[in-house]
Structure formats: C-alpha cells, structure tokens
Amino acid sequence: MKSKSKRIAGYILLAVLVLVGGVAIYIYKEYNRKVKDTASLKTDFSLTAKILVDEFEKNDSLAGRKYLDKVIEVGGQVKDISKEDNGFLTVSLGDSTYSTSIRCSVDSTHSKELQLVKQNQLVLLKGICTGFNRDELLGSDVFLVRCVLINNN
C-alpha cells in the first residue's frame, strides 16, 4: 500500500518536473528568439509596386490595416539604389513618372544578392511592411524593411 502511494507520488513529481522543464525551455527559447530571416517567412501578399502604392495613396489607414507587419512580395522597376558608408542598401521601387515609391531597406545579411541590381531593372523583393509616409514635397513612400531579393529578371 505504502509503496503504491510512493510510486504515485514519484509519477506526480516526474510530471511536475517535466512540466517545469518544458516551461523553462519555452521561456528560454521565447526570450532568445531572434527576428526571423525574411527569406524563410511565408509570403502574405504578392503584388506589383503600382498596386501597393495605389492602395496606400487611396486610403492609407485601410491599406495599413491590411498590409502592416505583413510579409509582402513586391515586383517593380528599380527607381533608385542608395548605399550608405556602412554598406546599408535601400532600393526604391516604382514607376519613374510617379512621385510615390516603395522604399525597401535591405536586410544586411542579404545585401550581397542585391549588389548587382541596376536602376530601371525589374526586380521582385520580399520584405515586411512598416507603414506609409505621406509627403507632398519629397514624394510619399511605402516602407518595407528587412528586404531580400527573390528574383531579378
């Protein structure tokens, strides 16, 4: 009788230990979780630069609700590429007759793939939408961050 209840107590202890261990591992993993590489993320929306620009131009709060924080694959013509002293690349996509563009800051671990991209070339990029900045003077922009190159032809 005594040994049976001891055995049960042992099982309970084991179960508690496994549970505590599981929670500890979960907390540890969650705490150390890194921001995922965009290349490995599932695409939520795939569209052209023009469509994305038009949606934000028409109604930025509506488009914001739809696209913010989402993984977007966007295809378009390279309007401009800027490289900073520290190698940080920003690719601007869109029609040259349009003042609004999609500004894609390139994930620094993937900037190599974009080194050869030239102005006016058609590219397909994937990034995360962080918002829209309306600017009558400089031209408005839809911002994508942590962008990676999907295709360049």
Place this chain on the structure above:
Amino acid sequence: MSLKKYFLLMILFFVAGIGYGQRYFTKSGKIAFDATTPSSPEKIKGKSHTAVCVLDTKTGALQFSVLMKGFEFDRALMQEHFNENYVESDKFPKSEFRGTVTANDKINYTQDGKYKVEVKGTMTLHGESKEVVTNGELKVDNGKIKLEANFDVLLADYKVSIPGLVADKVSKIAKIEVDCALELFKN
C-alpha cells in the same frame, strides 16, 4: 481659371519656390532608441534606418518623421513588446518632430564646417505632443549636411507606461540618438 492664368500661377509658384531657399533631405535617417538600465539583463536598443528628415537651410525649419514599426531590435520578443505594449504602433504608427534650428543665420551652408546647434520644436510620440529643446551637431561637408543629436525622452511625458513587472528593467528615460545625412533636394 484660364490656361494663361494657370501658367502664370505655376511660374509664380516656381519662382517663389526658388526664393524660398534650399531644402536638404534624407529618407534613410538613423534614429536609435535605448532604454537600458543598469539592472536590465541586456541592451534594450532599437534602431530605425528609415527616418525621413527635411531641413530648409534658409529658414532653419527642420522636420523628422519616423515609422514606429521600422524600429528593429535584436530580439523578436523585445520588438513585439515595443510595438504592442509601449508605443502601440498600430494606434500611433508615426513619431514626428517639427521645429527650427535656432540661430540658423549663423550657419554658413555654402562652406564646409561644423556647428553646435540648438533645435527647438514639437515632438509627437505615442499620440502625445510636447515642446522640446535639444542640442546637436550640424556638419556641412561637400554639399551634404550631417545632423547628429543625442537627447533624453522621459517616457511618461508621452504616456508610454512601463508595466510594474519590468519597471526596474526598462529605463523611464529613453536615450535617443539621431544620425542623418541630408542631400540637396532637386525638384
């Protein structure tokens, strides 16, 4: 409006635009945010590379605009907390500053040089606006203008609350670091 009048008006705007002064801008300004305290288990630091900044060298008018979701952190969890619990970026997607460089007339923008400057204006963060004054450095270098500033933001001023559980792990005062390289805006 007749076509002729329309053209006259266009020319007028154009001329007025030239007389108004030169604008310098960037759309890839860097703004970093640091809320690390001595008791933080690690650095609480986020950085945006997508701040938009415009400076009118004639009037000294200075504007910043930064999307809160553009701040990137090393740890995903920190980035999520920053957006969801602290700055509530779904509700308040943008932070802005509108102000002027005081003593703008002392700066010679046509010649290379370094200046200590004071900037005064209104900062909006988390839907709250506040008057701020800060010091920084303005560098005219080969036709470009570099702006650098470090200042503190008391989070309570902008109604950014820190949950009691992590109150001693997250600084109540965030250090903001601004680093922008502006180029001449060509119409």
